[in-house]
Amino acid sequence: MNLFEAKNVYKVFGLTKALTDVSISVKEQSIFGLLGPNGAGKTTLIRIINQITAPDQGQLFLEGRKMHQDDVEYIGYLPEERGLYKKMKVGEQAIYLAQLKGLSRQEAIRNLKKWFERLEMSDWWNKKVEELSKGMQQKVQFVTTVVHQPKLLIFDEPFSGFDPINTNLIKKEILRLRDEGATIIFSTHNMGSVEELCDHIALINKSWKIEDGPTNEIRQKYKSNVFEIKYTGSFETMNKTLGTHFNILEHEEHQNENRIRVQYLNGGTNNEIIQTILPAAEILAFKEIIPSMNDVFIKAVQESNKTKNHE
Numbered sequence: 001m002n003l004f005e006a007k008n009v010y011k012v013f014g015l016t017k018a019l020t021d022v023s024i025s026v027k028e029q030s031i032f033g034l035l036g037p038n039g040a041g042k043t044t045l046i047r048i049i050n051q052i053t054a055p056d057q058g059q060l061f062l063e064g065r066k067m068h069q070d071d072v073e074y075i076g077y078l079p080e081e082r083g084l085y086k087k088m089k090v091g092e093q094a095i096y097l098a099q100l101k102g103l104s105r106q107e108a109i110r111n112l113k114k115w116f117e118r119l120e121m122s123d124w125w126n127k128k129v130e131e132l133s134k135g136m137q138q139k140v141q142f143v144t145t146v147v148h149q150p151k152l153l154i155f156d157e158p159f160s161g162f163d164p165i166n167t168n169l170i171k172k173e174i175l176r177l178r179d180e181g182a183t184i185i186f187s188t189h190n191m192g193s194v195e196e197l198c199d200h201i202a203l204i205n206k207s208w209k210i211e212d213g214p215t216n217e218i219r220q221k222y223k224s225n226v227f228e229i230k231y232t233g234s235f236e237t238m239n240k241t242l243g244t245h246f247n248i249l250e251h252e253e254h255q256n257e258n259r260i261r262v263q264y265l266n267g268g269t270n271n272e273i274i275q276t277i278l279p280a281a282e283i284l285a286f287k288e289i290i291p292s293m294n295d296v297f298i299k300a301v302q303e304s305n306k307t308k309n310h311e
Helices: 042-049 069-074 090-100 105-118 134-146 164-179 191-197 215-221 235-245 270-277 293-310
Strands: 002-013 016-027 031-035 057-062 075-078 152-156 183-187 200-205 208-214 226-232 246-253 258-264 282-288
Touching: 002 042, 002 183, 016 031, 016 042, 016 183, 016 200, 016 208, 031 042, 031 164, 031 191, 042 152, 042 183, 069 075, 075 134, 090 105, 090 134, 105 134, 134 152, 134 164, 164 183, 164 191, 183 191, 191 293, 200 215, 200 293, 208 215, 208 293, 215 293, 226 270, 235 246, 235 258, 235 270, 270 282
Parallel strands: 031 183, 031 200, 075 152, 152 183
Antiparallel strands: 002 016, 002 057, 200 208, 226 258, 226 282, 246 258
16 A cells, blocks of 8 residues: 555746656555655655645645645654754753654653663753764754654655764664554665665656666666676686677686676576586676666666757
8 A cells, every 4th residue: 555645746946847747656664765866856855745845736645645734743854954953952852843743741751762762862861952963963853753653754865974883773763663664755865775775766867757666676677687707717718608799897817716797798598698608617606786776876867868868
C-alpha cells in the first residue's frame, strides 16, 4: 500500500520551472530516496508535501485520500536549513517543538527523555543550544523531528554536520524507525547512504523525473557488461583468448594471481564469458561490476542533459 502519492505535480516560480509533471508513489514502511542535482526541484517537492507551498497543478494523497493542511501533524520534517533558538536551553526548546506537534508537556518530556538517552544526549538537557557543536545541534533537531512518531518522515540531507560515528548512529535509527512502522522520504547527495538505506529512488533533473524504481533495479539498468576476473596464467594468452569481443579496461599482475577488468562488447551471459576464458587461465574469482548509485546518478543526469539540450 502507498502511504503517500504525488500525481502530475507542476510548479513554476516566475520564468523558472521547478517541477514538471512529477509523480511519485511512496510505499508504506519504506525508505524512498528523492535524488537530483542542486536546483533540480527536490526541495520544492518537499515543501509542497509539507504544505509550505502549493502546487500549480497536481494532487497529493496520504493513505489514499487527498491531503489537506491539517495533515502536517502526521509529518516529521528535518529541513536542510537547520534552525534552533540559540539562547534557549535544549530541553525546554525540545519540549516546545514537541508541543507544537501535538504532544502534551508530559508526553513530550517522556518521549524526549527516551530519545536523549538513546542518542547519548542526556547531559545536554540544561545546556543552551549555542553551547553545542553543529553535530550536537543536528542531533537535537533530529530528535524533535521524530519525537511525535509521525507516519511520514522527511529528511533533507540528514547527515550534514555529523562525524562518521554519529552518521552511523543516525542511519541505524532511521532503519529502526522504518522497521517500527514509519515511512521515510530521504533526500541526499550522499549516494553511499542511498545504497545502504533506500528501497526505492526517484531522480529529478531540471524539474523532470528522469528515473523511478527500486534501488537495485535502477543499478541493474545502468550496468554496462563490465566484469572483474582474478586468475592465474599468462596475460598474453588471456589477451589473445578474449579477442575483439572484449575491451580490457584494467589489468594487474601479481605473484600469485592476476586481476583483469573487461567489458563484454557483445553482451552475453556470465557463463559465456567464463567458457571463453577457461581455456586460457584458471579462474580464481569472477564478478560482474554493478554500478554504484553515484555512477548511476552521474550517468542518468548526463544523459538527461544531452536529451534536453537536443530538444
